[in-house]
Amino acid sequence: xxxxxxxxxxxxxxxxxxxxxxxxxxxxxxxxxxxxxxxxxxxxxxxxxxxxxxxxxxxxxxxxxxxxxxxxxxxxxxxxxxxxxxxxxxxxxxxxxxxxxxxxxxxxxxxxxxxxxxxxxxxxxxxxxxxxxxxxxxxxxxxxxxxxxxxxxxxxxxxxxxxxxxxxxxxxxxxxxxxxxxxxxxxxxxxxxxxxxxxxxxxxxxxxxxxxxxxxxxxxxxxxxxxxxxxxxxxxxxxxxxxxxxxxxxxxxxxxxxxxxxxxxxxxxxxxxxxxxxxxxxxxxxxxxxxxxxxxxxxxxxxxxxxxxxxxxxxxxxxxxxxxxxxxxxxxxxxxxxxxxxxxxxxxxxxxxxxxxxxxxxxxxxxxxxxxxxxxxxxxxxxxxxxxxxxxxxxxxxxxxxxxxxxxxxxxxxxxxxxxxxxxxxxxxxxxxxxxxxxxxxxxxxxxxxxxxxxxxxxxxxxxxxxxxxxxxxxxxxxxxxxxxxxxxxxxxxxxxxxxxxxxxxxxxxxxxxxxxxxxxxxxxxxxxxxxxxxxxxxxxxxxxxxxxxxxxxxxxxxxxxxxxxxxxxxxxxxxxxxxxxxxxxxxxxxxxxxxxxxxxxxxxxxxxxxxxxxxxxxxxxxxxxxxxxxxxxxxxxxxxxxxxxxxxxxxxxxxxxxxxxxxxxxxxxxxxxxxxxxxxxxxxxxxxxxxxxxxxxxxxxxxxxxxxxxxxxxxxxxxxxxxxxxxxxxxxxxxxxxxxxxxxxxxxxxxxxxxxxxxxxx
Numbered sequence: 235x236x237x238x239x240x241x242x243x244x245x246x247x248x249x250x251x252x253x254x255x256x257x258x259x260x261x262x263x264x265x266x267x268x269x270x271x272x273x274x275x276x277x278x279x280x281x282x283x284x285x286x287x288x289x290x291x292x293x294x295x296x297x298x299x300x301x302x303x304x305x306x307x308x309x310x311x312x313x314x315x316x317x318x319x320x321x322x323x324x325x326x327x328x329x330x331x332x333x334x335x336x337x338x339x340x341x342x343x344x345x346x347x348x349x350x351x352x353x354x355x356x357x358x359x360x361x362x363x364x365x366x367x368x369x370x371x372x373x374x375x376x377x378x379x380x381x382x383x384x385x386x387x388x389x390x391x392x393x394x395x396x397x398x399x400x401x402x403x404x405x406x407x408x409x410x411x412x413x414x415x416x417x418x419x420x421x422x423x424x425x426x427x428x429x430x431x432x433x434x435x436x437x438x439x440x441x442x443x444x445x446x447x448x449x450x451x452x453x454x455x456x457x458x459x460x461x462x463x464x465x466x467x468x469x470x471x472x473x474x475x476x477x478x479x480x481x482x483x484x485x486x487x488x489x490x491x492x493x494x495x496x497x498x499x500x501x502x503x504x505x506x507x508x509x510x511x512x513x514x515x516x517x518x519x520x521x522x523x524x525x526x527x528x529x530x531x532x533x534x535x536x537x538x539x540x541x542x543x544x545x546x547x548x549x550x551x552x553x554x555x556x557x558x559x560x561x562x563x564x565x566x567x568x569x570x571x572x573x574x575x576x577x578x579x580x581x582x583x584x585x586x587x588x589x590x591x592x593x594x595x596x597x598x599x600x601x602x603x604x605x606x607x608x609x610x611x612x613x614x615x616x617x618x619x620x621x622x623x624x625x626x627x628x629x630x631x632x633x634x635x636x637x638x639x640x641x642x643x644x645x646x647x648x649x650x651x652x653x654x655x656x657x658x659x660x661x662x663x664x665x666x667x668x669x670x671x672x673x674x675x676x677x678x679x680x681x682x683x684x685x686x687x688x689x690x691x692x693x694x695x696x697x698x699x700x701x702x703x704x705x706x707x708x709x710x711x712x713x714x715x716x717x718x719x720x721x722x723x724x725x726x727x728x729x730x731x732x733x734x735x736x737x738x739x740x741x742x743x744x745x746x747x748x749x750x751x752x753x754x755x756x757x758x759x760x761x762x763x764x765x766x767x768x769x770x771x772x773x774x775x776x777x778x779x780x781x782x783x784x785x786x787x788x789x790x791x792x793x794x795x796x797x798x799x800x801x802x803x804x805x806x807x808x809x810x811x812x813x814x815x816x817x818x819x820x821x822x823x824x825x826x827x828x829x830x831x832x833x834x835x836x837x838x839x840x841x842x843x844x845x846x847x848x849x850x851x852x853x854x855x856x857x858x859x860x861x862x863x864x865x866x867x868x869x870x871x872x873x874x875x876x877x878x879x880x881x882x883x884x885x886x887x888x889x890x891x892x893x894x895x896x897x898x899x900x901x902x903x904x905x906x907x908x909x910x911x912x913x914x915x916x917x918x919x920x921x922x923x924x925x926x927x928x929x930x931x932x933x934x935x936x937x938x939x940x941x942x943x944x945x946x947x948x949x950x951x952x953x954x955x956x957x958x959x960x961x962x963x964x965x966x967x968x969x970x971x972x973x974x975x976x977x978x979x980x981x982x983x984x985x986x987x988x989x990x991x992x993x994x995x996x997x
Contacts, residue, residue, distance in 0.1 A: 250317040251435050256327045259382070260310040269368055270300025270337075276364040277344050284352045292344035299340060303333040327381075335385040341365050342393035349397030349406075365394055370420065383424045391417040457553045458538075464548030466491045466520065478538065478554055491517060502532040516540070520550050529557075537561050574645040576623055577630035585644035585654055589704045592656060599657040601664035601696045602704075604711035605633075605671060607649035608689035608723040617684060624681045625688070632674050641667070652708070661696050661728070668692040668726035676724065691718040692726035700729050713737050743796055746782065751802065756780055758813045759977035762986070763828070763947060763970045766961060771990060772968060773860060774821075775828040776814035777977045778806070798834055807835045808844060815852040815859060817980050821987050828860040828890065833867045836874075842881035849885070856886035860911070864892050868903050876907070883908040890947070895935065904942050912939040916950020916971070923955050933963045940965035 274297040281289035306329060315322035341364075348361035369390045391413060398410035452459060458475030462468060468489040476482065480501040489497075495516055499509040507515070512530065519526045519542040528540040541553040572584040580588070592600070607629065614622040626649065633643045633651060641655040653671070657663050675690040693715025695701070700710040710729035713736075718727040750756055760774035780788040797803050811829050818827035831841055841861075849856055861882060867875060868891075883889060890911035891903060895918055904912070918932045936946045948960055951971030960966050978986070 248436070248439070249320050249323075251439060252320070253315070253317040253323045254435070256323050256330070257314070259327070259330045260307050263304055263307045265371075266300065266303055266307065269371065270296065270303075273337075273341050273364060273368055274300065276360055280344075280348055280357045280360050284348070284354055284357050286347070286351050288347050288351065289344060292340055292347065295340045296337065296344075299333065299337045303337065306330070306333055331382045331385055334382060335389050338369065338386045339389040339393075341368060342390040346393035346397040349401055353401075362394065362397075365390060383421060387417050387421055457555050459554070460494070460552050461545075462491065462520070462550045462552070466550075468494055469549070475554055478556060491520065505531040505533065507531075574630075577627050577645050579630050579633075579651070580642060580644040582644060582646050582652075585642060585652060586704045588642050589654055592654075597656055599697055600707075601653075601655045601657055601661065601667075601694055602707045602711040603653040603655060603664060603668055603671065603726075604693040604695070604708070604715040605651040605653065605675075606691050606693075606715050606719065607675070608691055608719070610649040610688055613681075613686060613688065617681070617686075621681050621684065621686075625679055625686060628679050628681070629675060629688075633671070636667075636670055636674055652711070657696070661694075661699075664694050664696065665726070665728075668694055672724060672726060689724040691715055691723050693718055694726060694728045696728070710734075740796070743793065744800060746785075747793060747797060747800065747802070750780060750782070751806065755782070756806065756809070757979065758810060758817065759979055760817075760827075760983040761970060761977040762975050762983075763968050764974050766957075766966060766969050770994070771825060771987060773826045773828050774818075774983060774987075775862070775970070776810060776817075776830070778810055779977070798832070803832055803834050804838045807831060808839075811844065811848050812852065815848050815854045817983070818858055819852055819854050820984060822991055823855075823858070825987055826858040826860055826888075827854075828862050830862045830864075830892065831867075833864070833869075836863075836867055836878060840878070842878050842885070845882055845887060846885060849887075857888070860888040860890055862890050862892040862913070865894075865896070865903070868907060879908055883910075893949075901938065904939060904944065909944055911945045911947060911968075912936075913947040913949055913970075919948065919950050919952075919956055922959055929959060933965070936963055936965035940967075 274293045277289055277293035277296060281287065281293060310326055315326065345361040345365040348357045352358075369386060395410045395413050398406045398413070401407075452470070453473040455472065455474060458478045459470070459472045460468060460475050461470040468491075471481075479498050481497050482501070492513065495509075495513045499512060504512055507530075515528055519528055519540075522542075523544045524542075525544070526542050528542070530538045530540060532538070535558065536556065537558045539555045539557045541555070543551045543553070545551060572581060572587075573579065574581050589600070610622065610625070613625055626645075629649075629651070630643075630645065633653070637643050637653065637655075641653050643651060643653045645651050653667070655664055655667055671692060672690050675688070679686040679688070693711045693713065695707040695710030695712075695714060697707050701707045710733075713733040714727045714729040717730075717733050717736075718725050721727065757779050759777045759779045761777060762771040763773040763775060764770065765772050778790055778794070780790075780793055782788050794803075797806055811831075814827050814829045818825070821827075835841055845859070845861070848854075849859065863879075879889060888910035889908060890913055891907075891909050892913045893915045894912050895915040903909070912935070914932060914935055918928065918935075920928070922928050922932065932948070936948075939946050945967045946965055947968040947970055948966055949970050951957055951960065951969045951973045953973065957969065957973060960969060975986070
């Protein structure tokens with residue numbers, strides 16, 4: 235704040251207060267008129283009585299100065315500076331001091347002359363009394379200006395004292411001596427008055443400023459506020475309180491609580507509370523003298539929270555807050571915590587709570603139906619996840635229509651749904667519902683213009699036969715659902731205790747697989763692929779084996795699918811690739827190695843980069859590595875798969891199609907993908923000795939493949955008769971099977987290849 239006039243204690247005044255003190259000097263011209271006329275008249279009277287023309291001159295000068303000062307006051311009223319203009323305010327103060335000082339100087343000089351030029355006691359009395367009275371009056375009027383008081387005291391005191399002293403009279407001298415402490419007292423009194431005044435003005439200003447700030451803060455706070463005194467009468471309300479509760483700006487103060495509550499209930503339609511109940515609860519919280527809250531729900535879906543805070547003086551402050559948005563957010567969070575965001579169905583938490591509620595209410599029997607969609611993954615893979623999500627929403631709608639009010643359906647995530655069905659009579663009710671669900675969910679769906687068919691497998695767990703807790707029954711329903719899938723999908727199955735045994739066996743197998751990977755218990759065996767003309771090994775196919783310490787040699791068909799479901803196939807497949815390539819580097823350089831790569835590995839990892847890293851780390855030449863893929867890889871026929879196969883082929887690595895002729899075999903694969911070799915499945919050899927049609931079909935596939943520039947391998951050769959028939963078709967270049975060798979360990983493979991090399995040298 236800009237510095238203003240300083241008082242004797244050097245405390246700076248704000249400019250606006252300083253301006254108001256100067257404004258007070260020019261405020262009232264009546265006292266100036268009276269003082270001027272009285273002083274000029276007194277001087278004129280003394281001039282007449284003493285017959286002294288200097289007294290008359292003083293009278294004229296006083297009148298002239300008074301007239302000039304009156305004009306100056308009129309000019310001030312016309313040109314009054316703004317309250318924040320310190321420079322102009324200071325200039326006007328100086329003008330007032332100059333005029334007042336000149337007037338007092340002439341007045342005191344007149345008093346001096348009366349003592350100097352005459353010995354008339356009456357003249358002395360008139361001049362001394364008028365001068366002293368004027369000095370006291372103007373000092374009292376002008377005490378707000380320290381400089382003005384000082385100027386007047388000096389200008390009056392010196393001539394008056396000098397006039398008394400020159401009389402050379404002891405009594406006059408005594409009176410002169412009294413003037414000095416009198417003038418000092420006058421100066422002291424005006425200083426104290428000025429300090430008291432300015433302290434009061436500054437304090438009042440600060441109080442007003444504080445009140446203004448408080449009022450601004452009060453009326454701009456986000457909460458509504460009202461304050462009651464100890465007699466429960468309204469003292470203060472802010473704008474937000476009035477606005478929030480729709481009370482109107484004409485709300486009168488000094489209302490009692492009941493009157494205020496009547497205004498509130500008249501302006502709002504209360505929900506869940508009657509006006510009397512609201513008033514009762516409001517007054518109860520006031521009477522408790524404790525910090526409490528009260529929720530007030532009104533029309534237009536608004537919710538206010540009133541917070542009661544007692545004060546030391548017996549009063550109360552009540553804060554009102556609009557918590558509508560916060561409550562809605564909490565409700566949304568609660569909904570998200572208990573309902574599925576995609577389908578709007580209850581989730582697992584909500585379903586479990588409903589189970590506990592119904593059980594507590596006396597439910598004796600119920601069924602949990604665990605529903606898993608069949609072939610749902612193919613929808614996501616072929617049409618994308620948005621289509622999969624749309625399908626799930628349609629499935630949820632069908633389940634809602636099926637159940638209506640008979641049960642509760644929840645989504646557990648993915649394509650899994652669970653139904654809670656209270657059983658009234660027998661478990662046949664659950665069987666009927668499961669059959670209805672399967673039939674309904676198996677009907678055609680229209681998703682974004684695509685006709686989609688999915689099925690459903692349902693597992694059923696029943697209380698109390700399969701358990702009494704939610705987790706127990708759900709576990710049984712889950713196992714029953716997997717059993718239904720194993721039975722061919724599109725059916726339902728009730729839980730049986732043998733399923734638990736199978737599940738325990740499955741869990742034990744999963745644990746053993748994890749331990750085997752940790753302990754490096756898996757091994758690689760190799761089965762040779764022979765040149766049909768020379769009978770020599772050209773490639774060895776790497777096959778994963780698991781020599782278990784307790785189970786013995788575990789067949790791949792018992793654990794590979796489990797490894798895939800556990801999500802470990804990528805890690806295990808990487809290990810197989812590195813191990814096979816490393817072994818191959820110890821073989822003769824004309825022998826290659828073939829490694830199977832599953833569709834899951836293509837989806838979950840960058841197979842091309844993996845192969846490049848493996849070749850670089852083992853030092854194996856790319857033309858000695860052969861990647862075997864199955865038709866499941868080609869079925870996906872995505873741009874990513876096509877690019878991955880092309881990148882592998884560009885590295886110089888060969889790609890062979892394993893088990894050709896099974897599943898969805900299509901000759902178009904031979905044209906669309908960069909294949910180097912076709913491995914015809916062993917099923918084509920079945921009955922080839924006696925069935926000319928089977929032989930012609932096998933020959934035809936081999937010829938087409940050879941014409942497209944691919945080598946042909948026939949798998950599963952076990953008899954010399956089969957070999958003889960295969961030798962008759964020139965397109966078949968390689969064979970594989972137990973006739974030559976089964977899968978053997980790495981050491982035996984190395985020995986076999988070494989022996990072959992020795993025989994070649996002898997030949």
